[in-house]
Amino acid sequence: MDRVWLVVMGVSGCGKSSLGAALATALDLPLIEGDDHHPPANVEKMSHGIALTDADRAGWLATLGRALADAPQGAVLTCSALKRIYREQLRAAAPGLRFVFMAIERAEAERRVAARAGAGEHMFPASLVANQFATLESPVGEAGVLAVDATAPLAQSVGAVKAWLVSP
Numbered sequence: 001m002d003r004v005w006l007v008v009m010g011v012s013g014c015g016k017s018s019l020g021a022a023l024a025t026a027l028d029l030p031l032i033e034g035d036d037h038h039p040p041a042n043v044e045k046m047s048h049g050i051a052l053t054d055a056d057r058a059g060w061l062a063t064l065g066r067a068l069a070d071a072p073q074g075a076v077l078t079c080s081a082l083k084r085i086y087r088e089q090l091r092a093a094a095p096g097l098r099f100v101f102m103a104i105e106r107a108e109a110e111r112r113v114a115a116r117a118g119a120g121e122h123m124f125p126a127s128l129v130a131n132q133f134a135t136l137e138s139p140v141g142e143a144g145v146l147a148v149d150a151t152a153p154l155a156q157s158v159g160a161v162k163a164w165l166v167s168p
Contacts, residue, residue, distance in 0.1 A: 003074040004029065004165055005094040009081035009139070010102035011132040013109035013116070014150040019102065020078035022158050027076065027165075032067045034060075034079035051131040054083075061086055065093030082135045087142070100161055101139050104150035106130070 004027060008020040017033060024031035038046075042056050064079055068090065081087050081099065091097045106129065114126035139145045146164045148157045 003072075005068055005071070005074050005077075005097045006161075006165075007077045007079050007081055007087075007090060007097060007099045008102065009079055009087075009099050010104060010150060011080065011082070011109050011136060012129055013112035014102035014104040015112075015154075016078040016080070016102060018154060019100065019148075019157055019161075020076050022154055023100075023161055024076040026158050026162060027074075029073070030071055030075045032064065032071070032075050032077040034064055034077060037063045037067065046128065049127045051128055051135075054085075057086065061089050065090055068094035068097065080132065081139070082132060083137045084139070084142070087139060096144075098144040098146070098165070099139055099142070100157075101145055101147045102150040102157075103147050106133050108151060109133075 006023065006027075006029075008016045008023065010016055017035075020033070021031055023029075038060055042052055042060060045052060045056065061079075064077060068075055068077060077090075079086075079090070081090065087099060109132075110126050110129045113129050140147050146161060148160055152160075
């Protein structure tokens with residue numbers, strides 16, 4: 001397989017981090033966890049239930065684009081990439097970039113995020129999931145995008161992505 005730059009994307013609670021980590025391991029690529037690159041101001045806003053704006057995300061996306069560009073061997077990035085303009089910014093940084101869209105129903109995403117937040121595992125409260133769905137511009141139909149069911153078993157999703165990456 002040629003070098004691969006891949007973004008695992010979707011709303012909060014879809015399982016980006018889990019699938020991203022599994023793909024990075026399976027493909028022997030570095031993992032770039034998008035949430036780790038948010039500036040402190042973004043983390044503060046989200047932790048207080050305040051949705052990020054395009055302006056808030058601009059520097060974060062630039063940082064993620066640089067991280068992809070700085071990975072000449074390829075990489076797996078986890079990033080919500082909710083809007084087409086965000087995906088285009090990432091594509092500009094890493095030509096040939098592909099996206100795995102983790103499709104999930106809002107109720108399931110809210111349930112997962114509430115469980116995670118309740119366990120103190122994440123900065124993102126369930127109250128912001130609705131905003132993410134309102135912001136989401138589905139990537140289905142864009143070139144270089146594979147949609148997977150976020151509720152499918154992890155091994156099944158990894159297999160589907162690996163098969164897609166080697167298909168002509």
